[in-house]
Amino acid sequence: MEWTTLVSTMLGAVIGVGSTLLADRLRWRRDAGERDRELLRSSYVQFLEALTQARDVISQASRASNPTQLEQVQSALLEHGVHVKQYQLELLAPSHVVSKARDAGYKLALYRDVVVAGARRDDPECADARRAFRAAREELMEAMRLAVVRA
Template structure:
């Protein structure tokens, strides 16, 4: 057998193996990216759900003018713990880009400010309560925009 045929066969095999490895690597990266994006989507949705449920609980407490102030305050105080807002925020911060984490912290902080206004005894129609609710809504909207951007395929 001629040595050029042997070299040509060897080079062809190397090219074939190399292209297969490159293709497999690209597929693996794409699949890993999809899995990571799906995990981020799930954690993002869980955090938004926790924020919304806690906000609803706080809002219900602010509407309950028939309840004594201390019971309204206790309902509002328990909202973030009951719905796991902080635990889900930490999960999101571990997985998301730093900017999304910063905006998530701001949304949680705005929720706590809303809660504190209700704990202080303000009812839903009070200007302080309306302003805190508005600030939370804006922070949550900013968070959803940042999440959409983060979840967009590159």
């Protein structure tokens, strides 16, 4: 057997194996990136869901003066896991999203505190707290959208 045939066969095998390994590596990176994006997206959704559920309890109580509802308002953030889901988000999200998430959680706590203090939906301080939370949540959602696109 001629040595050029042997060399060309070996070179073809090396090129074939190398291209297969490269394609597998690229596919693995793409799949890992998609899994990371999905995990991030899931964390965002869970946090927004917790914020919304807690906000609903607070908003409901701001319309009524039922003492039982005020007790629910005091524990709304805890009951719906706002802080736990915020901590999960902080492990995965970029820093600009984390700061917006903290701000939204803080504004929701302020809204809760205003309602617990006795303010009702039509009171200026309650309306201001509600609007501040809504604005913080909208900023958070925009930061989340951008982060998911970039991820």
